[in-house]
Amino acid sequence: MRLRSGTVVIIGGAIIGSSIAYFLREIGFSGSITVIERDPTYQKSSTALSAASIRTQFGTPVNIHMSLFGADFFRRITERFGADADIGFVERGYLILGGPETIEARRAGVDMQRREGADVAALLPNEAKARFPWLSVTDLGVATTTRRDEGWFDAWSLLSLVRRAARDRGVTYVEGHAAEVIVRGGSATGVKLADGRAIAADWVVNAAGAASAAVVRALGILLPVSARKRTVFSIKAPLDRSGFPMLFDTSGAWIRPEGEGFICGIAPAEENDADATEDFEPAHELLEEVLWPALAHRIPALEQLRVERAWAGHYEVNSLDHNGIVGPHDEIENLIFATGFSGHGVMHAPATGRGVAELIKHGQFRTIDLSPLGFGRVRSGTPLHETVIY
Numbered sequence: 001m002r003l004r005s006g007t008v009v010i011i012g013g014a015i016i017g018s019s020i021a022y023f024l025r026e027i028g029f030s031g032s033i034t035v036i037e038r039d040p041t042y043q044k045s046s047t048a049l050s051a052a053s054i055r056t057q058f059g060t061p062v063n064i065h066m067s068l069f070g071a072d073f074f075r076r077i078t079e080r081f082g083a084d085a086d087i088g089f090v091e092r093g094y095l096i097l098g099g100p101e102t103i104e105a106r107r108a109g110v111d112m113q114r115r116e117g118a119d120v121a122a123l124l125p126n127e128a129k130a131r132f133p134w135l136s137v138t139d140l141g142v143a144t145t146t147r148r149d150e151g152w153f154d155a156w157s158l159l160s161l162v163r164r165a166a167r168d169r170g171v172t173y174v175e176g177h178a179a180e181v182i183v184r185g186g187s188a189t190g191v192k193l194a195d196g197r198a199i200a201a202d203w204v205v206n207a208a209g210a211a212s213a214a215v216v217r218a219l220g221i222l223l224p225v226s227a228r229k230r231t232v233f234s235i236k237a238p239l240d241r242s243g244f245p246m247l248f249d250t251s252g253a254w255i256r257p258e259g260e261g262f263i264c265g266i267a268p269a270e271e272n273d274a275d276a277t278e279d280f281e282p283a284h285e286l287l288e289e290v291l292w293p294a295l296a297h298r299i300p301a302l303e304q305l306r307v308e309r310a311w312a313g314h315y316e317v318n319s320l321d322h323n324g325i326v327g328p329h330d331e332i333e334n335l336i337f338a339t340g341f342s343g344h345g346v347m348h349a350p351a352t353g354r355g356v357a358e359l360i361k362h363g364q365f366r367t368i369d370l371s372p373l374g375f376g377r378v379r380s381g382t383p384l385h386e387t388v389i390y
């Protein structure tokens with residue numbers, strides 16, 4: 001089905017939902033677009049609580065292409081949104097560390113990333129030490145970094161810009177809790193809200209992030225997406241921030257500059273990583289028990305640090321393969337998923353927005369082929385494994 005006009009209803013108005021609405025207008029969709037958002041403050045959205053970083057160092061080509069699109073979008077933000085538009089994009093490479101046992105696989109990864117257009121280079125431990133003198137490299141085998149297309153930005157500013165632009169182009173935001181997708185004769189015909197209202201639709205897009213499985217559960221669709229808590233610690237430390245990258249350690253710990261200090265985090269052990277819907281309490285114990293020792297091992301200057309604050313948000317983890325699910329349901333073809341990004345949804349929001357908009361307007365992906373992320377793999381249980389996960 002192709003529609004130049006018609007009615008699109010998007011469930012979830014944070015960065016994924018708003019990017020889809022924005023790009024629909026950008027590529028000339030003239031029908032009505034309604035975004036249903038249960039919390040217009042976005043306080044608990046993953047978008048608002050994210051670390052808002054972008055990398056091209058992925059193990060899956062489609063993720064690399066989406067990041068390259070995102071980096072270009074962020075770099076040229078004023079061209080789209082005006083001279084005042086500012087998302088504070090710091091374009092600076094990630095530094096992803098690996099032990100000696102990973103050298104071969106990591107070098108193969110770099111070869112693939114370079115073939116796909118990412119500007120990634122592998123450093124020997126002594127080369128990494130020369131560039132980043134604060135780093136302890138004794139147990140390292142390899143470090144990979146880039147000169148462009150990676151870095152960090154302000155996700156709230158990005159969301160505000162995209163949402164305002166969508167509104168300015170006639171997108172309607174409705175406050176409400178989407179309780180159910182209405183399906184008649186094998187097609188989605190609208191969305192029912194918890195307060196009893198119903199909104200008719202020719203297309204329904206599920207961009208409800210960590211809550212997206214709940215939105216389609218009543219249809220018997222088992223979306224393997226759930227809310228996993230990730231805690232971010234904001235710290236001050238006696239460490240020079242200039243030129244400091246987004247560092248991913250072999251331990252899984254990450255740290256990058258933010259404001260006058262740094263932000264850092266680490267995923268909990270798998271056995272402590274159950275569904276965390278409604279749980280936004282920071283996992284303070286992670287800092288003392290796991291994160292700080294790991295960081296101090298890698299960066300001895302971090303023996304001294306002061307915690308300023310901590311917050312927790314939800315990764316929308318796709319437990320099948322840690323990749324986004326983007327595309328139509330295989331039977332209800334006008335029900336489109338844009339969810340499950342598992343910690344990389346802000347950086348991939350522009351590419352997802354553009355791709356889903358193309359799917360609706362043109363009936364196919366045109367800019368980037370996002371079909372590897374389709375729902376079919378969920379149905380068949382065939383993962384598209386992403387190997388570079390944090």
Ligand SMILES: Cc1cc2nc3c(=O)[nH]c(=O)nc-3n(C[C@H](O)[C@H](O)[C@H](O)COP(=O)(O)OP(=O)(O)OC[C@H]3O[C@@H](n4cnc5c(N)ncnc54)[C@H](O)[C@@H]3O)c2cc1C
Pocket residue numbers: 011012013014015016017036037038039042044045046047048049050051052053054176177178179207208209210211212215230231232312313314315316338339341342343344345346347348
């Ligand atoms: C601590 C942390 C660090 C992260 N770091 C990064 C990073 O560095 N880079 C990166 O790219 N990504 C990162 N992410 C992941 C990123 O934040 C998400 O992938 C991205 O925000 C997903 O956007 P979204 O719009 O799909 O989801 P959300 O931002 O969660 O938005 C979903 C929206 O849907 C609404 N909603 C849900 N259910 C309903 C319903 N039934 N009816 C109406 N509205 C509903 C919610 O209120 C919410 O506003 C991080 C996430 C966390 C938690």
